[in-house]
Amino acid sequence: MTSINFERVSFAYPDSGDRVLDDVTLSIAEGSFVLVTGDTGAGKSTFIRAINGLVPHFTGGEYSGAVTLRGDTVRNTLDCAPRDLADLVAFVPQDPAAAFVVDRVEDEIAYSLENLGADRAVMRRRVEETLDTLNIADLRDRSVRTLSGGERQRVAIAAALAPGPGILLLDEPTSQLDPQGAEDVLAALQRLVHDLGITVVLAEHRLERVAGFVDLAVGLRRGESVTIGQPARVLEKLGSGPPVARLGRLVGWSPPPLTVRDARRMAPRLSLAEPTGTEPVTGAPVLAAAGLSAGYGRNLVLTDIDVTLAEGHIVALMGRNGAGKTTLLRCLTGLHTPESGTVAVRGEPPVAGHNVALCPQRPESLLFAESVAAEVEATLKAVGSNASADAALDALGIGEFRDAHPRDLSAGERLLVAIASTVATDAPVLLLDEPTRGLDHESKTRLVRFLRSWASRGRAVMVATHDVELAAQVATSVVMIATGEVIAQGKPNDVLGDSPVFAPQMARVFGPGWLTPEQVAAAVTS
């Protein structure tokens, strides 16, 4: 049981005049479930890292004020380095794979306990308890390198929890997870708050799930003072929130609802016209895959998949972590040779970077140039195009950054640069692998606008994503795969509308047929 107190905390990173935290004073009571939210670059990670002293002990920079943690002992982050707070605060970074220290799950969980010098008997008991708390006892002997995304996240949380800290900090814990995996992780966190009285603080962009779980929110915005309070009020002030909140704002519900359940209670106040079906897009097929089976060695990942991407279409590829989405994308680009079946782009085999382009999950794996414009020009030069880099940048709405160094941009902006350098190939087929990680509302709007205009110019687009709200917004059709097979394919309404796991919030409130808040607001008759 530990509370957190910020007292006049200000912080600026080295070599940057801007203060990321500016005179922050607030306190978080023990046993709270706290959401830290704000646009990228607003300082969510910084705020979280200030609680366990990674800021300023690891970052350097200009720091004043103090963060005090009150539990069985009272300690502050100025006198104590992160390691001296390790028994009090636990931290799970955004990419848990990079943070694992040893190889086997069980040893990974024991690692903090070893560092804290716990007795062997205590360790044995704590490791077993933690395995049970997170329900991962069956993973104990696995190598951490072989875990799926959701498993990895739960192991990382278990490893953090083992020493029994009073505070748990998490940086975007659900951004890489499928809807069910995200739900499981959040439910596990809620159990920790309710049963053990742990204070959980998490930073998150995608609010549609988190909003219903948390009981306190910290809102950050560049150049403004921090707000703390009821999640509904904080999100209203930031002008963000899950789709139900967006709808609330559009139709004038105050305060806007945060969860599907709240919205259902308010829904009878609206009288809606029948949902208008979207115009079916017709276009000539560009990419056709037939009877595709593929795998690694003897292990078959995809079986007998038929997929067609047509001009003007944006296809959302959905399914659990490990369902085979990435393998399918690799087959469509020609990088992975299928066991059987064919892939053809306008009758020819796919050639990566020429008739099929793909933007990878992590933009860091392709950005190398000194400026944003040079990054796009590198692609143009490689494919022998005379087009100007500015066209691609403007299409994504990032022309203002043309001379900036990609490293100086926020995660969301970097992703848009990576997409711009991919579309510069001008390939007729564009594939995107999980393009909404770390994307705030603003960047996501730019992405949606770009995808629509790109498709309307006769290109075919496929987006592999866990983000059901993105799929609801842009997809003209959805392909759902499970254990390597296509289990549903069709219009978003038909595939997502009544799915218990994948339905967007509007469909949950108003029934299948409704996808986005804008669509609902436009159908209000009185």
Add this chain to the structure above:
Amino acid sequence: MHQGAWLLWALSGGLVAITTTNPFYLLPLLGIAWVVHAAHARPGPQARSFRIFLIFGALTICTRTALVLFLPDIQWGNIVEAAMEGLRLAVLLTVFGAYNTVSDPFGVLRLSPRRWHEPALAASLALSIAPRTIAAVSTVREAQRLRGIEVRRWRSLPALAVPVLETGMEEAVVLAESMDARGHGRGRRTRYRPERWGREATFVSIACVFAVGVAGAALLRNDPSLALSAFPVTWPAVAPVMLVAIVGLSVPAWLSLGDQTRASR
């Protein structure tokens, strides 16, 4: 299997390899390293690094042989001798490569005495860098290909090197942060369950001690079968006991090790 037994196996294989230039001893050893790798490679990027060790081994043989070609009045014997010395190094590399893929990179950490924890941690992190970098190189190459940039020539090297180094740096920072936040370096450190020395580990150790003993004895009494006689080049003799000792090193390949033994605990 106990990490100590794996370490012993690798050391024994290496020791036996450096005592001889006889291809009838070296080639079986090479095969054994391969078989052990095939039977027990851990899943993940390390498994792929075995190939890199093989390639380096092949390169060693070629360079060692090529160096002799510059000798004045060169004879067949020089070439054969050099090739066998190259082969010896290649076998050494292959054994180490197999050890690298079958063992836990952090196994060394668990074996080290408490006061050597820091250097052992540095060593095991260093050992895990090679497979991580190999994985990063192939990810980045693919990512660049998918936007039309083929990393083949020197000029396009930055497109490969910059993202690999940058993601490597980023990961290193994340790891350092995470270790610190989890109390690394607080001084008093205890150890979670030490590994169990199972029956398999005993079998393997016996085979290892036998192999090293036989090779050592052969060395001491100047066994002619150890070295290939190159002037003139003749087929080397084979001491049956030596061959038995070498084949004994394949014991780990025939045992079912690892997770099954733990699960039945």
